[in-house]
Amino acid sequence: MKIIKILLLLSCLLPIALFGQVQKVVSGVVSDETGTLPGASVYLQSVEDKRAWDGIATNINGEYLLSIKDSKEYEIVFSFIGYRTQTILYKGQKEINVTLVSDSQIEDIVILGTQRDGMGMDTKLTSSAIEKISLDGLKDMAVTSVEGMVQGKLANVDIVAGSGAPGSKMSIRIRGTASLTGDNDPLIVIDGVPQSVAIEDGFNFATANEDDFGTLLNMSPTDIESITVLKDAAATAMWGEKASNGVLVVTKKKGAKGAPTFQIKQVVKTGIEPPRVPMLNGQEYVTLMQDAIWNSVRDDQFSSISQLSQYKDILYDPAYVYFDEFNQDVDWLDYIRRTPLSSETNFSMNGGGEKVTYHFSANYLNEVGTTVGEDYSRINAYMNLGYRFSDKFNISSSFSYSDGDRNGSVQNARSLAQNKMPNMTPYILDEYGNMTEEYFVQPVSTIQGPGNDKTNYYPRNHPIAMAELSSSRYAERNSSMNFNFTYRPILGLNINGTAALTLKNTLKKGYLPSAATGASWDHKNYNKSEEHKGYSMDLYTSLNASYYRKVSRHSFTVSVKGEVSQASNASQWVTTSGNNGLELSDPTVGGVIRDMGGSLGESRSIGVVGSVNLNFYDEKYNLEVTARTGGSSNSGRNSRWGINPVFGLNYNMQNENFLKDVEWLDRLIVRGSWGYTPKGASGNNTYGGIYSALNEQYYDMGALIPQSIQLNNVDFEKIYQTNASIELGVLDNKLTFSATYYIKTTKDLLQKDMSIPSSSGFSSIAWINDGSIQNKGWEAYITGNNLLGSRGKDWNLGFNVNVSRNKNIVLDLPTNLEYQKAEVNNGKYANKIVEGRPLGAFYGFDYVGVYQNHDETVATDINGNVIKDINGDNVITTINGHMQRPGDAKYRDLNYDGIIDQYDIIYLGNSMPILNGGASISVSWKSLTFTSALHFRIGQSVINQARYNTESMSGQSNQSTAVLSRWRYEGDPTDMPRALWGTNFNSLGSNRFVEKASFVKVKDLTLAYRLPSTFVKKLAMKDIRLVLTCYNPFTMTNYTGQDPEVSLPNGFNNLAMDNSLTPNPRTFAGSVTISF
Amino acid sequence: MKLMLKIKIIPLVLLSMLLGSCNDWLDVEPVGVQTNKTFWQTKEEVEGVLMASYIQLRKSQDNMLMWGELRGDGLKFGPGFKNQSAEEIDRSNIRELEILPTNRYSDYAELYKGISYANHVIKLGPGAMDYDVTFTEPLMNSYLAEAVFLRSLYYFYLVRAFRDVPYVKEPYDTDELDYRVAKTSGDSILKDVLVDLKKYSTKCKPGYEVAWQTKGRATSWAFYALIADISLWVGDYDTAIEYCTKLESGSFELGEMEDWMEVYYPGNSKESIFELQYDHKDLDQRNKLMELAQSGDGILIISEHLNDLFLAIDLTDLDVRGYDWGYSNVDKKMWKYIGTKTNVMENGGFRRPSDESSPNFIFYRYAEIFFIKAEALIMKSEANIDQAFTLLDETIRKRAGYRKPIARPSNQADAIRLIVDERLKEFYGEGKSWFDILRVSRVDGVGVSYLKDCLLPHVPTNKRQIKNNDLNDVDSHYLPLHEKEIRAANGVLIQNPFYKKYTDNI
The missing domain is CATH 1.25.40.390 (Serine Threonine Protein Phosphatase 5, Tetratricopeptide repeat)
Known part of the structure; x- marks a missing residue:
């Protein structure tokens, strides 16, 4: 007890003792124009390193008192939120009174000219291809994803939306496809932290697909400040082999010094679909089916005549028990379409004082699709705090959380609706023939009865039940923490460190109720449920040091960066059937487990980058050398450490004496760079020879098998990139122009899971190196900023146009002929990679119309003479052994042998555009701003699979009204073949369905109005903006499908196909933004 | 000078140590399986792979049975045979001599897996004796003999069905061995197989305890x-x-x-x-x-x-x-x-x-x-x-x-x-x-005519003439190599000349 008393006493005396050391005191009053300022902060700061010492807040009368130690040189800093900070050198004054000036008169600080890259280099001095876009000017667009915003805005960054369904991922290709591994997505770096894109090993693609993953997708564009694209070898030198497809560097918003600004934004939007393909009505469908069956019965000489009366649902038979049910006229698509109403709410807070800056935002998005059952919701929260200890040392940390949740139906309800027979009722009819609310389950004996069990596709599936009851949900939850410090111990030396932790949980859940499939209770698809859960954790740290020194007219920068990353992931999945409903579809509740499994994986990598940038004669000539070495646990020891060098030259011509006098010229830079990137294989431990237990015994003896071959020979994929560009800036850099030419060659292409002869005992090998491809092209953009305006003028104009061309060529064919498969079947295209042709090229037959009569089906040789067989009879053209008949599709017989086979396949075009790009314009007059954006892709082809589905007339699916012109009698002037039930070859993969899909889209029309500031001030607000915007209003195209914007295929041997997914709707939105 | 040398060497040594330890850190072993590094260290592992080769016999049984019976004379398709599934169509095509390089019964992958497991045991199994003291030489020899027997049995079936096939006696534990292997004539395969069999016949056990x-x-x-x-x-x-x-x-x-x-x-x-x-x-x-x-x-x-x-x-x-x-x-x-x-x-x-x-x-x-x-x-x-x-x-x-x-x-x-x-x-x-x-059919006085007498009754009448001519070509008595093999071997594997016409187009 005593001791405590003594301690207490001592602690009371302590301040007095300290006070005793004080030698000097300074006091005064802080005020502004209107009077004294209570609560303003006043503190001491050392002159040497700007480190803060003692500090105090002014009292109610604006007075302060500071004690000062003698030992140092100090300055006194006066600051208050909303006011400009004042710093006064302390020279022993007893009293300092200051008047602070209000901040609102201060113009935004605009940093011009000195953009800096990831290594701390001024972009004016770098030799690499960099393009930057600020998202601020795009904030009013009615899109929810970052990709959607920057689509068409960046040169040679080809962004394509595959589907208009909410929450769909867009594909991104920077300078084309350069790899056969299917891994062509760019690396995304958020605030200096590369995001892992790896899908965990053993991922079960039966229950999830790649489209579900998107780093950008789950981010709210409102949190992003700017995006920088790195396109060339400098990108890989900076970020390693993962960056070989280019890098998107995302910079998120940070707190800024100033009074706290609160902003609330509310968006409401709706959408309209583009016009759809007209389908047959009930009667037309029935006629078509009868026609098809009759043709097939006649073809096989009436041996299958019973088929004519087999399907009562397409006959006029009032005695049929479902006569009424199958004499309807239903537009199925109408039942599953809707006019959506979506909303987005955004709140943000930004501000900061002398020491601390902060940014906080929260965003909630609820997007409803035009198809029933499709929606997407997203919650984002983001917080950034910066603390400045001194001019030499500061830290910042951020935390972000996102939760994206996408819903859809298990099977595409749209294609089900499109295929469904229009003469059938969707609901059970009551005794008076009126529809009830209960789904009508299609009887098995009907024409659209049970389908092919193997493909898991049932024509009987009910489109409306599928849309309304089935559920396919994908949810992704991301949390990331990011810590960063900057330390500048001496002039010119800058040390920067980052540590980041990202946690991700994914959940994919599907439920397929029997109401939608009609599956009986003992079927494996009866109330089927699938669940896939994934967890991952990524840890990333980096340390970066750069030193800058100027020696007379020359200067240099040396930087070194080291980074370490570690990622681990786990997943598990289970498929059950026989569940009692969506909520009860958990495997623990009941149901039969059909499939289950899990996976675990870990990967690690290390990278070290060094770079030297030498500048001569006032930065006129610049030489840049960067080298990186890195290793990853994904590669074996034999090919783990590769050196990744980049050399670049940069010539700032505007610094030349002879150009000094040209006043209008601000920038004329010529750049050139060359780089080499070794890229290793991806995936966890794919290089190791693995032994595992066999799930089978020989009698009672367990067995072990070698499961994969150890890869000692696999080398890096070698990427060589050459880049040359010119940049021009005139009129105070208000108008800038840039043009770039590049060649990117990939040699020793890595190929995954390559088939090898089975004499090895293995069916495939995980990786081999083989073949080479090249991408070359150019990109150009011109940007105008602040063109008409200057201070005080009413008008302002800004614009951007970018055009790019990428040409992809296969230089060396991979020596494996696995890619040369030709299949002669409806809807099938030859799978080929041909030297001198691009990847993604289409090969198929040349469709030349319809055989009008028997004579035309007779095969002729090259001279037009009829081919005779051994018996002297005319040879009839055959496909797969089937003789062609009048009304059948006619394909060009290139080798004149009377057989349409793989020798008659020709090149039909490819899915790579000749040109792509975009344009945007922004005009403002006083407080009214109009912006518009275009996006175009020209010269690419796609397979119109949707048209194949609706015009092939070979199954029992409903068809489009185009088939009303089908061939029926000799002389019919048509090139639409006849309807034919059963085996036919009337819709082989041919140029009939390959279409040019060039388009120019007006992506955005936006009108924004800022309320007059006098009026706003009266409401005690800072700013109020009203925006009306329309996304995707017009498309100019000759393409016959609903939307020529067709997603790029994932793998290199997949083809670009328009599968009639939900088209991108025209979206209309209105928003209000209030700042205070 | 000495000092300079030290100054230069020390960072180099440090760097190589650093890279060395980095390399170790980057070796991430997969979970739940074993790798080349850790396998082949116990006799149980050797026996496990050996058993896998027996299990492969089960998986090859369908091939072995169909090769022996479909073109044979003892069995025919019963009413249970619907000729509808792809498997059944392949079977009837073999019987009717409509054999294409896409027929599943010309796919010998399952047999080669069995051969591969046997090759692994023969080549890598003995190494386990260095780690496992209970793994004695006689036991190892007995395992080796079993593996040789299985490999020989697989090749005997392959040679009888295809005549000339790739003759592989090495395990593909790394990709350093060329996996594109040309065919060896059936006669020389069997000659070599007989040498192996005679050598190992004495090392095999006459019986087992179980x-x-x-x-x-x-x-x-x-x-x-x-x-x-x-x-x-x-x-x-x-x-x-x-x-x-x-x-x-x-x-x-x-x-x-x-x-x-x-x-x-x-x-x-x-x-x-x-x-x-x-x-x-x-x-x-x-x-x-x-x-x-x-x-x-x-x-x-x-x-x-x-x-x-x-x-x-x-x-x-x-x-x-x-x-x-x-x-x-x-x-x-x-x-x-x-x-x-x-x-x-x-x-x-x-x-x-x-x-x-x-x-x-x-x-x-x-x-x-x-x-x-x-x-x-x-x-x-x-x-x-x-x-x-x-x-x-x-x-x-x-x-x-x-x-x-x-x-x-x-x-x-x-x-x-x-x-x-x-x-x-x-x-x-x-x-x-x-x-x-x-x-x-190779015996004088029996000849191909005997073979035709057995086979042609299976062939539909309108095709008998053609098949009669075809069967004069001894190559037609053997199965074609599957087209996927021809593709994957990229020119190293030559198709049986009789089936050339089907393979040219790929």
Whole structure:
């Protein structure tokens, strides 16, 4: 007890003792124009390193008192939120009174000219291809994803939306496809932290697909400040082999010094679909089916005549028990379409004082699709705090959380609706023939009865039940923490460190109720449920040091960066059937487990980058050398450490004496760079020879098998990139122009899971190196900023146009002929990679119309003479052994042998555009701003699979009204073949369905109005903006499908196909933004 | 100078140490499996891979059976065969000689997996002795011998079905070995296989402590049977006879007539030399063989030809392998795989219990040794015909129930044809018929015409003329290499010339 008393006493005396050391005191009053300022902060700061010492807040009368130690040189800093900070050198004054000036008169600080890259280099001095876009000017667009915003805005960054369904991922290709591994997505770096894109090993693609993953997708564009694209070898030198497809560097918003600004934004939007393909009505469908069956019965000489009366649902038979049910006229698509109403709410807070800056935002998005059952919701929260200890040392940390949740139906309800027979009722009819609310389950004996069990596709599936009851949900939850410090111990030396932790949980859940499939209770698809859960954790740290020194007219920068990353992931999945409903579809509740499994994986990598940038004669000539070495646990020891060098030259011509006098010229830079990137294989431990237990015994003896071959020979994929560009800036850099030419060659292409002869005992090998491809092209953009305006003028104009061309060529064919498969079947295209042709090229037959009569089906040789067989009879053209008949599709017989086979396949075009790009314009007059954006892709082809589905007339699916012109009698002037039930070859993969899909889209029309500031001030607000915007209003195209914007295929041997997914709707939105 | 050197060396040493430890840190071992680094360290691992090679025999059984029976003369498609699924269409295409390089039965991948596992054991297994002190040399030799036996057996089937195939004796544990391997002629493969077999036959155990293993794993007796069979195939009749004689010193015996069915149920009988093991009841290992025999109305049933052979016997004689005994007279199903007792008529027959759908697939049983010996004797000299048939009369035919000796043929060709007929009666459904026909078609006086007589009745009448011409080409007697193999080997594997026309277009 005593001791405590003594301690207490001592602690009371302590301040007095300290006070005793004080030698000097300074006091005064802080005020502004209107009077004294209570609560303003006043503190001491050392002159040497700007480190803060003692500090105090002014009292109610604006007075302060500071004690000062003698030992140092100090300055006194006066600051208050909303006011400009004042710093006064302390020279022993007893009293300092200051008047602070209000901040609102201060113009935004605009940093011009000195953009800096990831290594701390001024972009004016770098030799690499960099393009930057600020998202601020795009904030009013009615899109929810970052990709959607920057689509068409960046040169040679080809962004394509595959589907208009909410929450769909867009594909991104920077300078084309350069790899056969299917891994062509760019690396995304958020605030200096590369995001892992790896899908965990053993991922079960039966229950999830790649489209579900998107780093950008789950981010709210409102949190992003700017995006920088790195396109060339400098990108890989900076970020390693993962960056070989280019890098998107995302910079998120940070707190800024100033009074706290609160902003609330509310968006409401709706959408309209583009016009759809007209389908047959009930009667037309029935006629078509009868026609098809009759043709097939006649073809096989009436041996299958019973088929004519087999399907009562397409006959006029009032005695049929479902006569009424199958004499309807239903537009199925109408039942599953809707006019959506979506909303987005955004709140943000930004501000900061002398020491601390902060940014906080929260965003909630609820997007409803035009198809029933499709929606997407997203919650984002983001917080950034910066603390400045001194001019030499500061830290910042951020935390972000996102939760994206996408819903859809298990099977595409749209294609089900499109295929469904229009003469059938969707609901059970009551005794008076009126529809009830209960789904009508299609009887098995009907024409659209049970389908092919193997493909898991049932024509009987009910489109409306599928849309309304089935559920396919994908949810992704991301949390990331990011810590960063900057330390500048001496002039010119800058040390920067980052540590980041990202946690991700994914959940994919599907439920397929029997109401939608009609599956009986003992079927494996009866109330089927699938669940896939994934967890991952990524840890990333980096340390970066750069030193800058100027020696007379020359200067240099040396930087070194080291980074370490570690990622681990786990997943598990289970498929059950026989569940009692969506909520009860958990495997623990009941149901039969059909499939289950899990996976675990870990990967690690290390990278070290060094770079030297030498500048001569006032930065006129610049030489840049960067080298990186890195290793990853994904590669074996034999090919783990590769050196990744980049050399670049940069010539700032505007610094030349002879150009000094040209006043209008601000920038004329010529750049050139060359780089080499070794890229290793991806995936966890794919290089190791693995032994595992066999799930089978020989009698009672367990067995072990070698499961994969150890890869000692696999080398890096070698990427060589050459880049040359010119940049021009005139009129105070208000108008800038840039043009770039590049060649990117990939040699020793890595190929995954390559088939090898089975004499090895293995069916495939995980990786081999083989073949080479090249991408070359150019990109150009011109940007105008602040063109008409200057201070005080009413008008302002800004614009951007970018055009790019990428040409992809296969230089060396991979020596494996696995890619040369030709299949002669409806809807099938030859799978080929041909030297001198691009990847993604289409090969198929040349469709030349319809055989009008028997004579035309007779095969002729090259001279037009009829081919005779051994018996002297005319040879009839055959496909797969089937003789062609009048009304059948006619394909060009290139080798004149009377057989349409793989020798008659020709090149039909490819899915790579000749040109792509975009344009945007922004005009403002006083407080009214109009912006518009275009996006175009020209010269690419796609397979119109949707048209194949609706015009092939070979199954029992409903068809489009185009088939009303089908061939029926000799002389019919048509090139639409006849309807034919059963085996036919009337819709082989041919140029009939390959279409040019060039388009120019007006992506955005936006009108924004800022309320007059006098009026706003009266409401005690800072700013109020009203925006009306329309996304995707017009498309100019000759393409016959609903939307020529067709997603790029994932793998290199997949083809670009328009599968009639939900088209991108025209979206209309209105928003209000209030700042205070 | 010294100092300068130090200054230069120290960072280098530090750097290499750093990189070295980084390299270790980057070696992430996968979870739940073993890698090349940690495997081959215990005898259990060696035996585990060896067992995988046996399991591969099961997976190859469908191929082996169909190769032997589809073009053979003993079985035909029953009413259970719908010719609808891709598998069934492939089967009927083989039977009707419409064989394309896309046919699943020209895919030999499963057999090569078995070969690969055996190669792994042979090459890498001995290394485990360095780690596992309980792994003795005799045990290792015994494992090696089993692996050699399995590899030889696989190649014997491959050569009989394809003639020339890639001959691989190395394991692909790393990608340093070229996996694109050209074909080796069937003759030289079998020659080399015989050398290996003779070398290892003495190292194999004559039996195992566990009963099923003595029949289900390779023994020195299985080696002798295989050597005799291959020798007969390559025409080395002295060796065939020599090894048949060696088997007489074993404890094998043909049972009594009444016990004939015990060969199949419960199996592993006194005459069994090597058979592929299944156990349905306890281990849930079913054999598709039973399904083939009984599914629906029987997918494979007794052909008219075989039925006629059985019907041709003297009324005073009896054959337990024939109708109402070995197969059902009513629906011609192979009773040997369905039933438990010979007399099918008694109470509707004794069927295998529902939990025993696991008849073993028999590779060698003692009965075949007599046939091999008899055929070799005849092939050596016409003078041995009587000796050969006396052997069969006293063993095979006696056990089958015949009381009278068979009439002695006058020349070698007739004798050989008679042997093949007798073999068919003994081994129908055991995957041997087509190989017998193919083997003897090379005998003077039997010739390709014999082979045509067997094959052409399976072919639809309108195609018989073409197929008749085709069969003059010996290449057509062998299967094509599967197109995926040709593709994956990128020009190294040459298609059987007869099927060239199908392969050119890829």
